[in-house]
Amino acid sequence: MKLLRDLKRFFTRPDSIDAQLAKCESEMERRFLKAAWPVLAAQWRLVTQYKLIGYRIDAALPELRIAIEVDGR
Numbered sequence: 887m888k889l890l891r892d893l894k895r896f897f898t899r900p901d902s903i904d905a906q907l908a909k910c911e912s913e914m915e916r917r918f919l920k921a922a923w924p925v926l927a928a929q930w931r932l933v934t935q936y937k938l939i940g941y942r943i944d945a946a947l948p949e950l951r952i953a954i955e956v957d958g959r
Contacts, residue, residue, distance in 0.1 A: 903927070909935045915944050918956045 936946035
């Protein structure tokens, strides 16, 4: 039952990878998201361009209170 519930949650999520990729501001952020999505998004809500106290964080796992900044060239 848990597997079915998780699959349903995964396929009905409003925060699909395509929607999140569209919000990325750099190629490095897109690369990070493509690599992290299969691992992180199956368990938690991964949000790009997360707004926090007047700032935007590249990616966040809000339920875990984890912020991720992706910098690169």
